[in-house]
Amino acid sequence: MNYRSSIFVLTCIGLGFAFLYIPILSMVVFSFNASRLVTVWDSANSPTLKWYASLLHNEEILDAAWVSVKVAVINATGSVILGTLAGFGLARFRQFRGRFTLNAMTTAPLVMPEVITGLSLLLLFVALEQLIGWPAGRGITTMTIGHMTFSMAYVTVIVNSRLVSFDTALEEAAMDLGARPLKVFFVITLPIIFPAILSGWLLAFTLSWDDLVISSFTSGPGSSTLPMVVFSKVRLGVSPEINVLATITLGVVTTMIVAVSLWMARRAKIDKASAG
Amino acid sequence: MTASSGGAVKAQPWNDLSARPYVEIERITKSFGDFKAVDDVSLKVYKGEIFCLLGASGCGKTTLLRMLGGFETPTSGRVLIDGEDMSGVPPYERPVNMMFQSYALFPHMSVEQNVAFGLKQDRLPKHEIQERVATMLDLVKMSDYAKRKPHQLSGGQRQRVALARSLVKRPKLLLLDEPLGALDKKLREHTQFELISLQDKLGVTFIVVTHDQEEAMTLASRIGVMNHGEIVQAGTPSEIYEFPSSRFVADFVGSVNMFEGKLIEDEPDYVRIRSPEIDAPIYVSHGISAPPGAVVWAALRPEKIFMSVAAPEGGADNVVRGTVQDIAYLGDLSIYLVKLPTGKVVRVTQPNTSRHAEAIGWDQQVYLSWDASSPVVVTR
Incomplete structure (x- = not known):
């Protein structure tokens, strides 16, 4: 039976994509709406860019976006460093008792309910402040630490799985040619697993960018992230500016994903060619 | 072989x-x-x-x-x-340097960089590195490919690069x-x-x-x-x-016909082995060191067996009759599987020295014979 071009298959694809993209598309369309009411299309004055202009003058949202960018970048960078070290250790250290448990433990934060992680972090930070005076209050630092606890777990899993399929003969060859272990790591291992590290960075960035729960628990006054601001605004009624913000985010994310996937596809082709 | x-x-x-x-x-x-x-x-x-x-x-x-x-x-x-x-x-x-089975060429470096890697670790001056890499690539005939990445090379070319890389440190x-x-x-x-x-x-x-x-x-x-x-x-x-x-060793290196038997005559300059797998006793023209009555194996290489339709001249030693059961034509030589009356199948190879001669065919009765110095007697 040939399903390849049947109407049935086309309908399946159509329905699936409609389900995924109609809400997003409607949001994009309404970002050009002139009306103050999000649900009413003002056909006389639309489309317009006036909400784009007004967003650029909304200090609250811009500040929140800046906080979000800072937290996301620091979090992604920190998670990549810690996660790569953990992933490397787990993949390379010799077989030892309890290795399986350790492996499972690094992935536990992935399945832990966010509310619990957030609450436990809040309690820890409060207790620490009372004991040693650090961290003094809650803000960007505590939020970043909070994000890193779970982002790092994702990076560890990604790097670890890349290293498991890594031909250790490459490292041995480098050592055989006179490179010491630390040099081997930086000159051979790191460049080869770089795509995995990059996708880990992007994932950590994204996780931090749209995290609401853990941010809410660990943030302090004056350090609201974008999702926190959006969420509080939406509760008072959706403003057209939110549509604009979402559309811009969507544009940036799409561009980034397309660029990275293209680059990865090229790398994969090279890897495949060199393996075969 | x-x-x-x-x-x-x-x-x-x-x-x-x-x-x-x-x-x-x-x-x-x-x-x-x-x-x-x-x-x-x-x-x-x-x-x-x-x-x-x-x-x-x-x-x-x-x-x-x-x-x-x-x-x-x-x-x-x-x-x-x-x-x-x-x-x-x-x-x-x-x-010591090692050439790995997978070649282990660094995929993110060019052929030249791969070969230079070992010399760079020794912190040799740049011009010397260049010189030695060029000489080495020349030696393995890979100079034209110096700028390529490993994934752009064929298997044989990768092998040469790996060899050059492991030899460049002398x-x-x-x-x-x-x-x-x-x-x-x-x-x-x-x-x-x-x-x-x-x-x-x-x-x-x-x-x-x-x-x-x-x-x-x-x-x-x-x-x-x-x-x-x-x-x-x-x-x-x-x-x-x-x-x-x-x-x-006899079995692993090359192919061999193995006959299990017992020493029936054990003299300093010859032995005779009686094997239930073969009608005639096997006569070996050199002495061996084994206790009398011990179980021994006579190993006979397929190319050291002569096959003929007519009975070979000489004594009855080391001559048996059999039926050709199968023939595999390999071009330069042919492999014959000959079944002895005892049921044992003996492998015989014969070089195809003539283009037209195909004298021996399936189901033909043949004589197998071998030189008394050919069998190797092993005790384990």
Whole structure:
């Protein structure tokens, strides 16, 4: 039976994509709406860019976006460093008792309910402040630490799985040619697993960018992230500016994903060619 | 099957008691848990040799090689290279280089950068690195591909780059793990001879691991046949082939017809063996050291059996009748499977010296005979 071009298959694809993209598309369309009411299309004055202009003058949202960018970048960078070290250790250290448990433990934060992680972090930070005076209050630092606890777990899993399929003969060859272990790591291992590290960075960035729960628990006054601001605004009624913000985010994310996937596809082709 | 020695060593330092071995493996053992991968192996390899470790997969040959390279730590015993104890010396400080089975070329570096890697670790001046890399690439005929990445090369080209990379530091000892395993047959034969001439030119000592007996025969000055973590026999290719010391070696190197039997006459200059698998007693024109009545095996190579339609002249010794059961025509030679009246099937190879002669066909009655010096008698 040939399903390849049947109407049935086309309908399946159509329905699936409609389900995924109609809400997003409607949001994009309404970002050009002139009306103050999000649900009413003002056909006389639309489309317009006036909400784009007004967003650029909304200090609250811009500040929140800046906080979000800072937290996301620091979090992604920190998670990549810690996660790569953990992933490397787990993949390379010799077989030892309890290795399986350790492996499972690094992935536990992935399945832990966010509310619990957030609450436990809040309690820890409060207790620490009372004991040693650090961290003094809650803000960007505590939020970043909070994000890193779970982002790092994702990076560890990604790097670890890349290293498991890594031909250790490459490292041995480098050592055989006179490179010491630390040099081997930086000159051979790191460049080869770089795509995995990059996708880990992007994932950590994204996780931090749209995290609401853990941010809410660990943030302090004056350090609201974008999702926190959006969420509080939406509760008072959706403003057209939110549509604009979402559309811009969507544009940036799409561009980034397309660029990275293209680059990865090229790398994969090279890897495949060199393996075969 | 070539049984000539292809190695560069024309003298035989292993027979010279005063010769100093270059690599000495002293009672080395490597265990992984309860499993002994290498079991109490001692071995001496001399300067300029191509020594082949030959064995089936899992016999411990690669583990032995990796201990020489410093990638595995021996459970007991030690390795001396040029008289120096290598215990505890990490791979990056050994005067040894290794060519890996997968070639292990660095995928993110060009051919040139791959070859230069080892020299850069020694912090040599830039112009010297360039010079030596260029000379080496020239030697392996890869100069035109210097700027390419490994994934843009064919299997044979990658092999050359890997070889250049492992030789550019001018090691005294080069370890090669299945160096030709990934190449197709034609290319492999060609590369074998290139490898020998390169080794001859550079005067490097090679220790090669292979499971391919033909490769070992062509390359080696000496072969060490390994089984279950032990070296069961070490010797020149012709010694291994013509004088196997055990049934395992006789069977593993080349093909062989094995007759199990008992000594019925045991004299200093000849023996006679009676085997239930063959009607006539086997007459061997040299004495052996085995207790009378002991179970022995007579090993007879297929190419050392003569096959004829008419009864051969001479005595009744070493002549049997049989029926041709199967013929495999291989071009240069043909393999005949001949069934004896006892049911034993004997393998006989005959060179196809004439283009038209196809005198012997299926189901034909033939005589098989062999020289009294041909059978090798082994006791284990």
